[in-house]
Structure formats: structure tokens, C-alpha cells
Amino acid sequence: DKIDESIIEDINEIIELYSNIDLSNSFIVAIDDSKTQLYFIENVLKQTKSKYILFENPREFIETLPHSKPDICILDVYMDELDGIEVTKIIRKYKELKNTRIIIQTSARENSLLRTLMIIGADDYIIKPYSTEELLLKIINNIKVKKINDELDKINKELFEKATTDPLTGLYNRRFIIEQLNILISNYKRYLVPFAVMILDIDHFKRINDTYGHDIGDEILINLSKILKETLRKTDIIGRFGGEEFLCLIPNTPSENLPIIISKLLNNIRKFKYKYEEDEITFTISIGCCNFTKKYKTDNEIIKCADDMLYKAKNNGRNQAFL
Ligand code: GH3
Ligand code: MG
Ligand code: MG
Ligand code: MG
Numbered sequence: 001d002k003i004d005e006s007i008i009e010d011i012n013e014i015i016e017l018y019s020n021i022d023l024s025n026s027f028i029v030a031i032d033d034s035k036t037q038l039y040f041i042e043n044v045l046k047q048t049k050s051k052y053i054l055f056e057n058p059r060e061f062i063e064t065l066p067h068s069k070p071d072i073c074i075l076d077v078y079m080d081e082l083d084g085i086e087v088t089k090i091i092r093k094y095k096e097l098k099n100t101r102i103i104i105q106t107s108a109r110e111n112s113l114l115r116t117l118m119i120i121g122a123d124d125y126i127i128k129p130y131s132t133e134e135l136l137l138k139i140i141n142n143i144k145v146k147k148i149n150d151e152l153d154k155i156n157k158e159l160f161e162k163a164t165t166d167p168l169t170g171l172y173n174r175r176f177i178i179e180q181l182n183i184l185i186s187n188y189k190r191y192l193v194p195f196a197v198m199i200l201d202i203d204h205f206k207r208i209n210d211t212y213g214h215d216i217g218d219e220i221l222i223n224l225s226k227i228l229k230e231t232l233r234k235t236d237i238i239g240r241f242g243g244e245e246f247l248c249l250i251p252n253t254p255s256e257n258l259p260i261i262i263s264k265l266l267n268n269i270r271k272f273k274y275k276y277e278e279d280e281i282t283f284t285i286s287i288g289c290c291n292f293t294k295k296y297k298t299d300n301e302i303i304k305c306a307d308d309m310l311y312k313a314k315n316n317g318r319n320q321a322f323l
Contacts, residue, residue, distance in 0.1 A: 011047040011136065019140045026050040026143050027069065031061050031087065032076040032105070037128070041074060044135050058082040066094040071146050072139060075122075077106045077113065085120060092121040099149040101142035105130070166240040168218060169225035177239030177247050181299045184249060188292050195251040196258055196323075198289040199306040200265075202244040203318040208283060216276060217244075220283060223274060231265045247303075255291050262287055262321045270319075286313035287321035 015023060028050050030041045038054045045052040053068075055061040058081050061073075073091060075084040084104050091097050104117055107128045117125060123145075126138050164176035172180070187193040202208075202224065209217040221244060228238050228246065237249040250261070266285070273280040288310030296302045309322040316322070 011044075011132070012049065015048065015136070015140060019144065021140070021143060021147070023048045023050040023139070023143060026071045028052040028072045028074065028139065029055065029061060029068070029070040030074040031055040031058050031079070031084075032074075033057070033079040033081070034076070037076065037105075041135065044132050044139075048136070048139065050139075058084075058087050062087065062090055065091065066096045069097065070100055072101045072103060072142050074103045074105060074126075074135075077104055084122075085116060088117075088120050088122050099146055099153065101146050103138055103142060169222055169240050171225050171228070171246070172237060172239035174239065174241055174247075177237060177241065177249065178299055180237045180239075180249055181302070184251060185292065185296075185299060185302075193252060194254070194291065195249060196253060196255070196289055196291045197302050197306045198248040198250060198262070198287060199241065199303070199310050200246050200248070200285045200287045201310055201314070203284045203286055203314075205244040205283070208281065212276060212279075212281065216274075216281070220274060220281065223272065224269070224283075224285070227268050227272060228265070231268050232261070247306075258289060258291070258323060259321075262289060262323070266319070266321065284319035286310055286318045287323075288313055289321060289323035291323075 015021075026048075028045055028048075029052065030038060030045070031054075032038050032041070033056055035056065038056065042052070042054055053061075053064075058075075058079055062082070073087075075087055077084040084106075088102050088104070091100060091102060101124065102122045104122050104125045105128050106113060106125060109127055114125065124138055124142055126134060164172055166173045181197065184193070184195045188195065202220070205217065205220075208220055221240075224246070225238070225240070228248065232238060232248060232250070235251060237251075239247050239249075241247040250258070253261070266287070269283070269285055273282055275281075288306045288308065290302055290305040290309060292302055296305070312322040313320050
């Protein structure tokens with residue numbers, strides 16, 4: 001049915017009817033060097049109840065990035081300080097703003113301009129002069145797309161985490177760590193980027209389970225994971241390989257630095273105490289470590305090398321490393 005304008009005067013009613021979305025949580029930014037145009041846009045934004053900020057100077061807007069995270073940027077093309085094309089390019093450099101919708105307003109429908117807009121990653125355009133309803137329609141539709149894209153990102157992130165993470169410790173799981181190992185192997189073959197593979201295993205872990213129970217065993221695994229994260233670098237890839245065995249990939253570390261990292265790790269674990277009733281539970285680990293070199297062809301070969309070293313460490317009395 002045709003909606004009679006006289007019946008629906010309140011813009012919010014239109015928004016609700018048309019979109020079923022609440023714009024009050026949306027954040028919209030408009031950048032235009034013309035005060036009159038900004039005033040017009042403000043009148044529309046005010047009625048949507050969204051949060052908004054207006055900028056006459058595009059540079060002042062750029063300074064708020066990427067923290068300000070607008071849902072929509074309404075940008076004028078021609079501005080003295082910095083044109084809408086340049087502003088769009090800057091927004092698109094921030095990966096945290098990849099879903100921010102960019103609506104360009106222009107007074108000419110030039111194909112060369114439209115082509116440029118597509119190339120630089122603008123999402124939409126609106127021809128000046130436009131009406132309140134035109135701008136409103138653009139805002140509502142772009143907010144819808146923004147929300148859908150945010151939702152998809154969230155789902156993807158959750159799926160990725162599920163597929164790559166060990167639920168008990170939050171470390172990477174075996175599958176992901178093997179994938180990463182193969183990436184490092186390719187990088188080594190192509191660019192000779194060095195890396196080391198380290199396998200570590202808790203000594204006599206069965207005793208901890210037998211003495212204190214499986215749940216306390218789990219706590220020890222969680223605490224060991226924390227120590228690994230704290231001791232190794234952010235660029236190191238730490239995974240739970242299975243049971244009480246962990247695999248760490250250490251890229252870009254000269255082999256002479258490996259003993260330093262390893263002794264730091266062994267020390268931090270020796271110092272650790274888990275308080276349980278009257279007891280203080282301690283544990284040790286054994287480590288096998290290998291640098292990747294030309295003599296290895298596959299992931300299995302380098303893992304076997306680290307495993308052989310681990311075996312030596314165990315046989316030599318545990319609580320130590322072989323490399
Ligand atoms: P070693 O020094 O030779 O490594 O002795 P160990 O006792 O650590 O080795 P073993 O392989 O005999 O036992 C490993 C134990 O780890 C047995 C198993 O029940 C326990 N384990 C494996 N996964 C988990 C887990 O997720 N939680 C707990 N609590 N225990 C686990
Ligand atoms: Mg202008
Ligand atoms: Mg063990
Ligand atoms: Mg084991």
C-alpha cells in the first residue's frame with residue numbers, strides 16, 4: 001500500500017516501517033567543507049537518532065581514525081583540504097574499518113569519477129542536491145549492509161577460533177600448528193627464513209593425575225600454557241600437540257639464541273608452584289628442539305627430529321633440553 005505522507009510525518013516511523021532497524025546505535029560521520037550542506041545533513045541525522053559527528057575539515061576527521069570506527073562516512077568529493085577520494089583511500093588503509101560504509105556525495109554523475117570510487121573502495125554515492133528521503137534511504141540501506149557484514153565477520157571469527165584452538169588451554173590445536181609449520185617450511189625453501197621446532201612434554205605427568213586427579217592435571221596444563229605464552233615471543237606459534245605434549249614454532253631466531261630461550265623456559269617452569277590444599281604442586285618438562293635446515297623435506301621429518309631430541313632428554317634424566 002502507498003504510504004500517505006500526511007499520515008507518517010515522523011521520520012522515525014518511516015525508518016521503523018521500512019527497515020526494522022534501530023539507528024540509535026549507529027555512528028555516522030559527515031565530512032563536507034560546505035556549512036550549508038553539513039547543516040542539511042545534520043537535520044536528517046538528528047531525526048534518525050543516530051550518533052553523529054560533522055567535520056568541515058577532513059584532516060580533523062582523519063585524526064580520529066581508526067578509533068572512532070564510524071558505521072557510515074558521508075563524504076563530499078570536492079574539498080579544498082583533502083578530497084573525498086583521498087579520505088576514502090585513508091579509511092580503506094585501516095583493516096578495522098573495512099566494513100565502514102563510505103557514501104560519496106557529488107554534484108556530477110561522471111563515469112570516470114564513479115569508476116574511481118569503485119576502485120578505491122567507496123560503497124555508494126548520492127547526487128547533490130538530494131532530498132531528506134534520498135539520504136535516509138542511503139543511510140538505512142548502508143547500515144543494513146554494515147550490520148550484516150559485522151555479523152558475518154563475527155561468525156567467521158568464531159568458526160576460525162573453533163577450528164584452530166585447543167579448548168582446554170586456548171593454545172592453537174595440532175591441525176593449525178601443522179598448517180603453520182608448512183607455511184614456515186615454504187618460507188624457508190623460498191626465502192631461507194630460519195625457524196626452529198620445539199616439542200615439550202611434561203615429565204611424569206601421569207603421577208600428577210594419579211596423585212591429585214584429572215582436574216588438577218588439567219589445571220597444570222592450563223598453567224603451563226600461560227608460562228609458554230609469557231616466556232616465548234608474540235611471533236612464536238605455540239600449540240598443544242596432544243595430551244601433555246606441546247609444539248612451538250620459533251621463527252627468525254638465530255640458533256645461538258635458542259639455548260637462552262630454552263633455559264628461560266625451563267627455569268620459569270621450575271619456579272612455578274600450583275597451590276592445592278596443603279600442597280604446592282611443581283612439575284618439570286623435557287624439551288627437544290631442532291632448527292630447520294636443508295636436510296629436512298617435510299613437516300614429519302622435522303617433527304621426528306625434535307621428537308628424537310625429546311626422547312634423548314627424557315632418557316638423560318628429564319627436566320632438560322636437547323638440541
Ligand atoms: P614422561 O615423563 O615419560 O612423559 O611420563 P608421563 O607420565 O608424562 O607420560 P605418559 O605418556 O605415560 O602419560 C601421559 C599422561 O598424560 C597420561 C594421560 O592420562 C595424561 N593426559 C593426557 N591428556 C590429558 C589431559 O587433557 N588432561 C589431563 N589431566 N591428563 C592428560
Ligand atoms: Mg565541496
Ligand atoms: Mg609426559
Ligand atoms: Mg607424552
